[in-house]
Amino acid sequence: MNVTPIQTEKDYRDALKRIDDLIALDPKEDTQDFAKLDLISTLVETYENSHYSIN
Secondary structure, three states: OOOOOOOOHHHHHHHHHHHHHHHHOOOOOOOHHHHHHHHHHHHHHHHHHHHOOOO
8 A cells, every 4th residue: 555645735636536536446345445545535634624624
């Protein structure tokens, strides 16, 4: 699994694209793709909370 931190806006856009690609695969729980989707989604959520927080 090659997942990297989201540090820039480009990283963020790339992560969103990877999420779309993984969702299209309809991964089942307990698979590598499902784990990757979960991890990238968590990274995106963290980035969004930090950069696009709603007060």
